[in-house]
Amino acid sequence: KAGVTQTPRYLIKTRGQQVTLSCSPISGHRSVSWYQQTPGQGLQFLFEYFSETQRNKGNFPGRFSGRQFSNSRSEMNVSTLELGDSALYLCASSRGQRGETQYFGPGTRLLVL
Amino acid sequence: GQQVMQIPQYQHVQEGEDFTTYCNSSTTLSNIQWYKQRPGGHPVFLIQLVKSGEVKKQKRLTFQFGEAKKNSSLHITATQTTDVGTYFCAGEGGGSTLGRLYFGRGTQLTVWP
Numbered sequence: 061k062a063g064v065t066q067t068p069r070y071l072i073k074t075r076g077q078q079v080t081l082s083c084s085p086i087s088g089h090r091s092v093s094w095y096q097q098t099p100g101q102g103l104q105f106l107f108e109y110f111s112e113t114q115r116n117k118g119n120f121p122g123r124f125s126g127r128q129f130s131n132s133r134s135e136m137n138v139s140t141l142e143l144g145d146s147a148l149y150l151c152a153s154s155r156g157q158r159g160e161t162q163y164f165g166p167g168t169r170l171l172v173l
Numbered sequence: 174g175q176q177v178m179q180i181p182q183y184q185h186v187q188e189g190e191d192f193t194t195y196c197n198s199s200t201t202l203s204n205i206q207w208y209k210q211r212p213g214g215h216p217v218f219l220i221q222l223v224k225s226g227e228v229k230k231q232k233r234l235t236f237q238f239g240e241a242k243k244n245s246s247l248h249i250t251a252t253q254t255t256d257v258g259t260y261f262c263a264g265e266g267g268g269s270t271l272g273r274l275y276f277g278r279g280t281q282l283t284v285w286p
Contacts (some may be wrong), residue, residue, distance in 0.1 A: 091272055100182075102278035103216070103261065116273040127213065150215055156272050158265065159204050164215040 062087065064153050064165035065081045072171045078139040085132050086095030091135035092113075093162060094126060097148040104130050110156045138170075146172045175200050177264045179277025187285050192249040196262035196279035203265050204247045205238055206274065211258040219247075234264075252284045 065084045085092050093116075094106040099148050105118035109128035128134045132153075138145055148169050152162035176199045186192050196205065200220040203267055204223045208216040222238035222245060229236045234247045243263055258282045 093273070095276075099276075104274040105273065105276070108272050111274055115271070152216075153270075158271055159221065161206065161218045161221065162216075162263075162274060163218070164208075166215050 064151060064163050066149075066165040066168050067158045068153060069166065070169050070171075073141050073142055074173050075143060077141050078137065079170060081135070081136045081138075081151075081170075082150055083134045083151035083153075083165055085134070085151075086163055089153035089155055089163070090132055091154045091156030091160070092128060092132065093152045093154075094134070095138050095152065095166070096120070098146075103150070105108065106136065114157075122135055123153055141172045145148060146170060163172050174214050175264075175275050177262060177275045178278045179262055179280060181280055182278060183281050183283070183286065186252050187281045188254060189251050192252050192256070192282055194247050194260050194262075194282075196264070196277050198243045198264050198275070200266060203241050203242075205242075206263045206265070207236060207245075208261045208263060208276075209258050210261065210279070214237055216257075216261060223264050235284045248284075252282070254284050254286055255281060 067082045091110045095103040108116040112128045123139045126136045133161040148167045150167045152164045154160040155160045178197045179210045180193040181246050196245045205232045207219040226240045227238040233250045261279045262277045
C-alpha cells in the first residue's frame with residue numbers, strides 16, 4: 061500500500077505571496093490532518109478534514125485554509141505569506157475513527173524570504 | 174482547551190544509559206499514541222495505549238499509560254545511537270474532538286557513542 065505523499069517537497073516563496081500544498085492520503089483513508097512544524101515548537105495542529113468537511117481546527121489565522129476533495133486528497137493554502145510561515149508542513153492520514161493511527165507524509169518544507 | 178505537556182524537551186545521554194520521556198494531559202484521554210521522528214524525517218507511529226494502567230513493551234522500549242489516563246511515559250533501556258530522534262506523545266480526547274490528536278512538544282534525544 062502506497063504511503064502518504066506530499067507535493068511539492070520543497071518550496072521557496074517571498075513575503076506576500078500565496079502557496080498551495082497538496083497531500084494524497086493512503087488509499088481508503090478519509091481523514092487528513094495538517095501540521096506545521098518549526099524548530100522547538102513541535103507539531104502545531106492546523107486542521108483536519110474528514111469526508112470533505114473540516115472536522116477540527118487549530119488556532120491558526122484565517123490566512124491558513126484547506127479543503128478536501130471527494131477522493132480524500134487534500135490541499136492547504138496559505139495566503140499573504142509571512143517570514144514566520146517558514147516551516148515543515150506535514151500532513152497525516154487515517155481512517156478517521158477513534159483510536160486510529162496517523163500516517164505522516166514526508167512533508168513540504170516551505171521557506172519564505 | 175485540551176493540552177498535552179511533554180518533558181523534558183531535550184535529553185542527551187551516553188550510549189548505554191536509560192532514557193525516559195513523560196507526558197501529561199489536562200484532561201482524560203481515550204488513548205495515547207507515541208511517535209518517533211528521526212532527524213530529517215517525519216513522525217512514525219510506535220505504539221498506542223488504550224487501557225488504564227496499560228504497559229506495553231517493544232524490545233528496549235517500555236510504554237506506560239497512567240491509571241487516570243492522563244499521563245504516559247516512554248522508557249528506553251540501554252540507549253543506542255539508533256534511538257536518536259524526537260519522541261512525541263499524542264493524546265486523543267473524546268466527544269467533539271474525534272479525529273484530532275493532541276501532540277506534546279516532543280523530547281529530542283541525542284545519544285553520544
